[in-house]
Amino acid sequence: NAGVTQTPKFQVLKTGQSMTLQCAQDMNHNSMYWYRQDPGMGLRLIYYSASEGTTDKGEVPNGYNVSRLNKREFSLRLESAAPSQTSVYFCASRGQNTEAFFGQGTRLTVV
């Protein structure tokens, strides 16, 4: 099983550019998540999706949008990237009453 797969692994954007981070899981999990990780800040929840067709804001949703395309896929979009969005982004998924499984992360730099 691949588990949780994120693409791309690395990305450099110019301020104002847009991009979409992709995430897919093959564990038939209902819940999916997007977190960002910054030094000394831990993981902060951007958006999550409790089930297919639903999305909810987390702690730091501003500047981001998400789409739960189907049960497998949950994408994160930056419409107009800013240097403050330089971070490592993690996607995760979780089934009923289980732990969350994480992807390997996307390292995004906005210059």
Place this chain on the structure above:
Amino acid sequence: GEDVEQSLFLSVREGDSSVINCTYTDSSSTYLYWYKQEPGAGLQLLTYIFSNMDMKQDQRLTVLLNKKDKHLSLRIADTQTGDSAIYFCARTLYSSASKIIFGSGTRLSIRP
């Protein structure tokens, strides 16, 4: 992270026990987790405890939950160099079982 707090650093001598602490403010948690992150990698689950438990032991790992003080700890016995990593405490919220909130992480370093 939202209302989950950890100290940022811990240094222990190889072979000693490491105790990593976590406090939270909302008593309505359901699951409480400990995750490990090695450099350049994602997060891996180490262990978890349900909120109606006080203790869980798994080989070198012992988790203690003090619900009254809203305090969670992870003890690693016989700490080895391979235990060097960042350790994250996390919890789900009773009000929203899907939402998982993480602490800021504790960087564990091992000295010889």
